[in-house]
Amino acid sequence: MLIDGFGRKVDYLRVSVTERCNFRCQYCMPEKPFSWVPKENLLSYEDLFKFIKVSIDEGIKKVRITGGEPLLREGLDIFIKMVFDYKNDIDLALTTNGFLLPRVAKKLKDAGLKRINISLDTLDHATAAKMAQKDVLETVLEGIQAADDAGLKIKINCVPVKGINDKDVLEVLEFCRKKGYVVRFIEFMENYHAKDSIKGLNSDELKAIISSKYPDFEMVPRDTSSPAQYYRFEDGYEFGIIEPHKDDFCSACNRIRLTAEGYLIPCLYFEDAMSIKDAVQNNRIDEAVDILKKVLQNKPEKNKWSVKDDNEVSTRAFYQTGG
Template structure:
């Protein structure tokens, strides 16, 4: 069992397999050129898997593959199959923008993937293009349909932004309800790589939009999930991911591994330790030692606060390197 320095059980590993992305979302990396880390700098899937086995053997029972856009990493389904074959009952999921899903969904399902989190910030073609930096909505919706068709569980993530898509909160919720998917609204996480003109919505503002049409009941957090859940008067359940709330970090069970081999104890903090040298040598014992140190150093909470959005400290974290 993995325990951090504050007594929290860590059983969830998020693995970023690439920092590359085919979108340029305003809240992530709108100005980043379409370039990428040289392939030789990335850990191979075999090297990543050496560490994954250590993590699983120590108690990790939930793994999420992220990016960048993870479907840009060639042969991703083979990596997923490695993990699934090693521990068939593991909760194995992937976060994606869905643009490449029409062709990839069946391969992912066959490899052992169980769940998807898909970003959907608008149901309007022009707004989706404004957020993502190019025309994407048609392919994204096709990707969602294909994922559901092959039997993958799907959750939708939406980041409401003032003056951009804040008028679509209920529309996206209705779309998800009609397709049997849970939606989770995510407070915009301020960071130095985003468009400086963006203004996110506070959790209470998002809930106020929902209350314009529905009565809601607070259900609370489910285990160590980052989502605070609510129930509508019609029985539909949705979530709110509010990293600025005081209790957000209390039950954090996550660590992150980047494609270059950096273990990151907290999404907000820049501190990280590398396992790259060790796994390249096949030295799993030393990699396990790095993991132990990262857990010991894991901070109690992030630096975000419940202050008004314009007063909050900006994170230097490049979310496209860690998957958010």
Template sequence: MLIDSYDRVVDYLRISVTERCNFRCQYCMPEKPFSWVPKENLLSFEELFLFVKVAIDEGIKKIRITGGEPLLREDLDKFIKMIYDYDPTIDLAMTSNAYLLKSTAQRLRDAGLKRINVSIDSLKPEVAQKIAQKDVLADVLAGVEEARAVGLKVKVNMVPMKNMNADEIVDVLEYCKERDMTIRFIEYMENQYASKEISGLKSDELLAILREHYEFEDEGFDGASPSRYYRMKDGYRFGIIEPYGDDFCKQCNRIRLTAEGNLIPCLYFDEAMSISKSIKEGDIAAAAEVLRDVVKNKPEKNRWGGEDSESSSRAFYETGG
């Protein structure tokens, strides 16, 4: 079992298989050129899997595949199957923009993927295009429907932004509600790569909008999830993720691995330790030691809150959010 210095059990590993993305979302990397890390700098799926086995043996119970956009990495379903075959009880999930999901959903499900989180920031084609800087909505929605059809559980994320998509909060919620998909509204996380024109909605502003249309009660946090959940009278639940809130980090059970082999203890923090050399040399004991050190040094909280709050220099397209 992996336990950090604040007595939190760390049992959730997020693996970014690529930093490449086919969107240029305003809140992530709107001005980044379409380039990518040389293939020789990335860990192969076989090398990533060597570390995954170590992580599972040490106590990891949930693995989420992220990016960039993970579906841009060829043969992703084969990597998922490696993990599933090693331990079918692992909670295997993925975060995707869903643009390529229609043609890949069945293979992912057959490989062992159980759940997928998809970003839907707008149901208006022109707004979705403005946010992603690409005409994406039709393909995203088709991917969502295909994922549901093959039996993947789908959860939706939305980043509400003033003067951009704030007027669609209820529409996107209703879209999810009609399809029995949970929606989580994510407060915009300030970072150095995002558009400087973004102004995100805080949770109190979001809740005020929703209260104009619904009655609901606060159910608090659900286990180690970073989302605070609210239940409507008809039983439907939605979540809000507040990275600036005091409770955001209290039950954090996550560590992150980049495609280049950097093991990161916190989404915000720039500090990382590499497992690349150990894995490439087949030194599993050394990789396991790095894992334990990263967990031991996991910070109590991120740097978004308090008097010393600052914008993160961590590129979310490298760590998968």
């Protein structure tokens, strides 16, 4: 069992396989040039798997593949199958912007992927193009349908931003409700890599928008393994809100993150990290486990988004960690 310095059980590993992305979303990396990280800088799938395997042995029960945009890295289905074949009851998931899903969704499901989170910030073509700085909506919707057809369990992630897609909250909610997908609205997490001027909607503002049409939804008792607070309509449909600005958001954090270049990151907010690259590449697996446990002991108690200061932003590049 993996325990951090504050007694929290850590059983969830998020693995970024690339920092590259084919979108330039306003809230993530709008100004970053399109680039190619040299392959030799990245851990191979085989080396990533060495660490995932020992992490599972140490108590990890959920593995999520992230990016950047993870589908940009070739052979992802082979990597997923490596993890699935090692432990087929692991909760194996993927986060993606959906753009490349139409051609790979079935391959991912056949490889052992169980669940998928897909970003959908709007159902308006012009707004989607403004948000991602690329004409993306039609292909993303095709990707969502391909994942559905493949039998993957789908969640939708939506980041509402004032003046861009805040008017689309109810439409995204209705789309997901009709399709039977859980939607999670994510409060914008202030970071230095986002567009300077953007402001997100907080949970109270989101609930006010939703209650304008559905006044009778109720809060669901919190599942501490989930980052979202869920709410239920009278017909049983549930949606979630991820609230990193709440003071208790980190109280049950069960996550650790591994980047494509081999850095273990204890907290999404802070820059702190330690590398396992040399250890796994040279098959010093016990050393990699020692580094993991040291990182967990240094895991901060909480982020600083709850600090009431407009200048309190994270320097973390989310495209390196997958959020």
